[in-house]
Amino acid sequence: QVQLVESGGGLVQPGGSLRLSCAASGTIFSIYAMGWYRQAPGKQRELVAALSSRGSTNYVDSVKGRFTISRDNAENTVLLQLSSLKPEDTAVYYCYAAYRGSTYWGQGTQVTVSS
Numbered sequence: 001q002v003q004l005v006e007s008g009g010g011l012v013q014p015g016g017s018l019r020l021s022c023a024a025s026g027t028i029f030s031i032y033a034m035g036w037y038r039q040a041p042g043k044q045r046e047l048v049a050a051l052s053s054r055g056s057t058n059y060v061d062s063v064k065g066r067f068t069i070s071r072d073n074a075e076n077t078v079l080l081q082l083s084s085l086k087p088e089d090t091a092v093y094y095c096y097a098a099y100r101g102s103t104y105w106g107q108g109t110q111v112t113v114s115s
Helices: none
Strands: 003-007 010-012 018-025 033-039 046-051 057-059 067-072 077-082 091-099 102-105 109-113
Touching (some): 003 091, 003 102, 018 109
Antiparallel strands (some): 033 046
């Protein structure tokens, strides 16, 4: 069983930065594809950033150049650095891990961008 625990969300002013962390346990972390989705009120969940087990990355267009995903296999952690934040980035951010058709989710962490 895979457990994912997110942390690092909070309230930040426009233009600010946050770093989200997702700690994984119960699995061989390095073989999993990892990433982050987000869901804003009244909107569908969208993929924000993805990181394959081989290190390739993919971002939704709206965050390219502002968000960076990375992983630390030694610490079983995937990070999402959020910079130049905008009010439209406000959402609950969910970490996921995927391998061979199985997907696991964290509980979500709230990011609010507001002045």
